[in-house]
Amino acid sequence: MDKSRLTRLRPTRSGGTPVAASTNETIPDTMRAVVFDAPGDAGVLREERIPVPAPVLSEVLVRVVAAGVNPIDAKTRGGRGAHSGITQHPSTLGFDFSGVVVSSPYESHPLPPGTEVFGMVPFPRSGGTYAEYAVVPTLSVARKPTSLSHVEAAGVPLAALTAWGLVVETAHAHEGQRVLIHAGSGGVGHFAVQLAAYFGAHVTATGSERNLPWLRDLGAAVTIDYATTRFEDLVDGVDVVIDLVGNVHDDTGTRSLTVLRPGGLYIMVPTGSWPDYAEAAARAGVRATSYKVIPDGSVLSTLARLLDSGAIQVYVDRVFDLAEAPDAHREIERGHSRGKVVLRIGDA
Structure with a gap:
């Protein structure tokens, strides 16, 4: 095969080192994006044309086909979450994606142009x-x-990597372990339920009434309707609580400490939802930690194999076009999505 048909050298817009790019796809100078100029409600999001970013060193340039929408996106847009790390506006939100590589660091790179990929940006x-x-x-x-x-793959990276970090790397899920997962039907939650069950844990999951049968299908042994039943009336002596709610609703975090066995582990996930959880856990005689997602490509490869084998699945509740990003954020903020919300951005 003529390698000149596969790759060519295209200078970066910054005048830096050339990067390998596909011959059959022209990379434009500008692109459609959704940006915001200052923190606010979902209405601050707007579509604009901005420069296409140029990869450097070991980065790949990906044409994004779909992007996941996560609660951290809405928090950041509102001035919380990761907003303190934004150095200038207008800024473009979004952590995870699925798309196609259009530029690789070098010709023999294992992810050459044309490769379908999914992952997270920093x-x-x-x-x-x-x-x-x-x-x-x-x-x-x-x-x-x-x-x-x-569209399905774009709903995986941030949520599934978070669930893997919670269940596998922090809770060390294993046969017979008793795990309580709050908000089990959400983006992170539906992966956490599946992974904990896959590794043999006895899973109790809280959710809304309509989602209880689905949570059982995902692997939860016990399901609890949080609107009608106090979970502490049904469970006790659990080894691990994975709290995807915190104290923003009905003192879920505080109540969770009472159902842990002595020395059990409480994992706090939502950013800023319960600032003094560690002190409260120490008083209750249990361990506690927060968790932040690690965008690890090797773990993503493992998750891809689990997804392809059918061992776990992703559920996409709603799909919005890029220009409908404000509506996608409103949907996320309602807090009743099953699984994931995704933005459709381009064609495969």
Whole structure:
């Protein structure tokens, strides 16, 4: 095969080192993106044309087909979450994506142009994924699961990596372990339930009444309707609580400490939802930690194999077009989505 047909050298817009790029796809100078100029409600999001980012060193340039929408996006847009790391506006939101590599660091790179990938960008250190193109560190990306569409794959990275970190790396889920997962039907929650069950844990999950049968299908042994039942009336002596709610609703965090066995582990996930959880846990005689997602491409590859094998699944509740990003944020903020909300940005 003539290698000149596969790659060419295209100078970066900054005049730096040339990067390998696909011959059959022209990379434009500007792209559609959703940006915001200052913190506010969902209405501050607007579509604009901005420069296409240029990859450097070991980064790949990806044409984004779909992007996941996460609660941290809405918090950041509102001035909380990761907003303190944004150095200038207008800024583009978005952590995870599924798309196609259009530029690789070098000709023999394992992710050559044309490779379908999914992963996470280092927002807010770089531009987000609510855009037609994104630059991604090669260690934060993996080949897309072949069994998933780009829309489905875009709902995986941040949520599934968070769930993996909670269940596998922090809770060390194992046969017979008793795990309580709050908000089990959300983006992170539905992956956490599946992974904990996959590794043999006895899973209790809280959720709304309509989601209880679905949570049982995902692997939860016990399901609790948080609106009608106090979970502490049904469970006790659990080994681990994975709290995806915190004390922002009905003192969920405080009540969770009472159902842990002595020395059990409480994991706080939502940013800023309960600032003094560690002190409260110490008084209750249990361990506690927070958790922040690690965008690890090798773990993404493992998750891709689990998804392709059918061991776990992703559920996409709503899909919005890029220009409908404000509506996607309003949907996230309602807090009743099952699984994931995704933005459709381009064609595969």
